[in-house]
Amino acid sequence: MPVVELRHDRLGELLGGGHGEDEIAATLPYLGLDIEGRTGGGIRVEYSPNRPDYSTDYGIAAGLRGLLGIKEGAEPLRVRGPAGKEQAVRARSSVSAVRPFVTAVAASAPGGAVGAGALEQFISMQEDLHAGIGRGRRAAAVGIHDMEALRFPLEYAAAPGGRAHRFVPLDSGGAEVTAGSIIDGGTKTGAAYGRIIRGARAVPLITDAAGLTVSLPPIINAARTAVAPGRTKEVLVEVTGTRRRAVEDALSVAAATLNEAGFALRRVKVSGAGNRTPPLGPRTMRLDAKTAGKVLGLDMTARRAAACLRRSRLDARARGGRIVECAVPRHRFDVRGPMDLVEEVAIGYGVGSIEPAVPPCRGPGRRSPGAAAMRAVRLAMVGLGYTEALSPTLSSARVLYGNAGRDPAAAIPVADPQSGEHTVLRDSLLPGMLDALSRNVHEPYPQRLFEAGPAFARGPGNRVREGARLCAVSSHARTSYTEIKAALAAAAAALPGGAALKTVAQEHPVFEKGRSAAVLLGGAEAGSAGEVGGEARKRFRIREPVAAFEVELPINI
């Protein structure tokens, strides 16, 4: 989950003073923010990906104001008209195949210029938007520019020169480079995001009326439009992407954040090739207070529910005794339906104030027959003197096939594992048990271990078959086939229905020739037993003799 650094001084200022650090820290979790840690001058919090408006301290302060009773209802979002007819972005169909959507808004800074602290927040918001709804900049990428460096109208179109188009990007150290070299990974951001448009015919480009490059989305802005803290008076936020909803969602978060930061918003007209000027106004939704009360287990009236919603920073009012009318700001796109409003009611009510109530007791439930049978098997093995071991069901080819000398033809691998130790679903428990013995050669013998758990096999039509297996190993100087068969017989007797056991001579890659048997439970082949051969022991580096059995259990887990 994404993390925001909150500084006590900034937060205190945004809340207008009067709220101590401890009070704030105690309130944050009730907004759904997890406290990750406390630093010298602040707090690190994690926010949920459905609330990108919490990616800055402006957004978090807005939420806190509601729960602390400083301000209720939504923050009014006023968007003035464009500064002139020319304040517009026009998209061309030449980008439709690669990155069709664009949107934008302008905002002038309070106090005459963008502060360094505010800019830091916006950049952190921008990064979080890229990672979240931006889906790594593919679905949406945000650019922030100094308005004074731009001449309207802007154009969003394929670069006429294609990959040969030249400009000075933000991260080339002032050098002019070609779009192609950026896309191919010649710059840092190009290496990270170039692949998004690498395969496309067109090179998407935002240029201004003077023909100068503004941005090569979704990779990098031009150096000349960079926002300078303390100097930039007005910013342009543009978002491009492959999905209109993601693009407009991202813009709405940026607009709401700028609004919270005291910026004056101004509309930018967007048109062309299926694009539109972004709607930034709220939607109206209705909530049945009685439903909310029934779901939460609280006594709710429309008036109470509306008051809770206002504390969650939504505009709401009662329409009669049951119905609440709620205006959901554009940036709260996580609110999709009435159940989302129920959650907002709970948060506004204060989750800490909801007293848990134990519902009337029903009769006791039951563990599944499979779980109960597995428990009986485990207890039988413990009674026989075997200690339970647990191994991951995702094992490695080295343990399962290499060391065990088994045929890997039917292995079930996973795609792109992060760790070399977890690459193949186990089809047998014995290799894992031998691996366990090999890691305990310094412990006193005898060592008697068992494992009872799931294993996987390829069934007809390549469908994975899951089954429960039991494996036991006994390792000490005088262990023998007889010892392990005795344990196997006792375990078989503990199975549901007490399956009849039979063993017949059969070779096995792990077991010594002549001391290796196939195990039949109730007449069906279920596994094998034997004395582990010298070769296998050598590969597992086990010096003491080992006898073992493994069977598939007639248990459905």
Add this chain to the structure above:
Amino acid sequence: MQPVLHDIERRIISSLRARDGQDEGQIGKAAGLSPDQVRRGIQWLKLKGLARVEEEPSAAVSLGPNGAAAGEHGLPERQLLGMVGRGRVSMDGLAAKLGPAFGPAIGAARRGGWIAVGEGKGGGRAVSPARAPGAGGIPGEALIRFLGKARGPIPLGTIVADARLAADLGALEKRPGYVVRKAARSARVFLDSKAAAAAAAPAAGAIDVEADAPPAYPARTHPLTDTIEEVREAFAALGFDEISGTAVQPCFWNFDALFTPQDHPAREMQDTFYLGGGARAPGSRMASAGHVAAVGKEHERGWGPGWKKGMARRAVLRTHTTCVTVRHLAENDVEDGARLFSLGRVYRNEKASYKHLAEFNQVEGVVAGGGATLRGLMGIQKEFYEMVGMGEVKFWPTYFPYTEPSLQTMVYNKKAGKWVELFGMGILRPEVTRPLGIRGTVLAWGGGIERMAMAKHGVGDVRRFYANDVKWLRGPRCR
């Protein structure tokens, strides 16, 4: 009652009763025991309070380099006497033969009166024999012989006890490099008054009941299994019936049915294990045609066009147990108010660390309809934590993709002195229940079991549960 004595102890006692205050070497010689047996026996007697050991600072003496040379070739004066023999020998000749030892040799021989010095034939000085050394030999020779035969340094006390050796030590210590004194401790063993009676007691049939026995290890179930069974027990006691499902699921049930968009980061390969090698999920079909169509439609409505059935078909290792419960609710006729739970291994494609595993156990309970409320679920959870011995809990709002509202349980961990996130809970979103035809409010709650087991067993590194460290598995349990 008399303590039972080992044969070694009896022999040491009898040796000390003959002469109390012997050191280990002396006891060993007298009792016919090896140094190791003497050391162990004295240790046992000390523990039983039958003997005490007094250590005192002392010194040990051994030959220095000159002493060792003298042991081989004789003292320089003995060599000089040999060269002089019966006749007169020139002083220069002796000096050349004896080298730097010539001076001390001449001095000692003259002091002893064994030689006379006079005019030589060629004008130089010459040495001629006088009377022979006495029967005791030359001072120092006896000690050199004694030390030369000894295997190691000899305690000073042993030397001082012999007048002749003591005199030799005095003589040799005046000359550099003949003997070396090293600081040592002498340990002398004294019997307690009770020892005689103990040794006299009959030994027949009695054994040392106080001696340590070899370790035995109880076989047992795994600590994590114990916690899993405890959780099962608690869910059952709260009225939940266990259902089971497969670990390999089609994406449809793991993601799509739970309204996780097909381009959601959690579905990417670096987070989720997809099966390779053409392996497919168990079961003859992914889901009923009606469910597939309805879920696809819900996705297109919620996330935009382009939902792909092919993506839903891919086999994954389930990333949570919710897929099992939701599938059960969708495919079975469940009575109103039913309480169900599923428990099993879930998988995340990440590198294991002290707090995360690529594979762990998860439990999830659902309450389907029957007037279930969030507040009621909070009550059930509180009961649950009390049952498993984790008292203090509180609830914080949180976010889960398929529930709304969503809460997480925070449990106070006394050892860490902080609130730790444990289970999550929430109400399944209508986007999940509606297309699957699940009626009523469905409350879900659950979470990872390893994290709970860590707190219960005092385990700081979650990897320990799957390390199969035999010492830990058969060692003492925390609680």
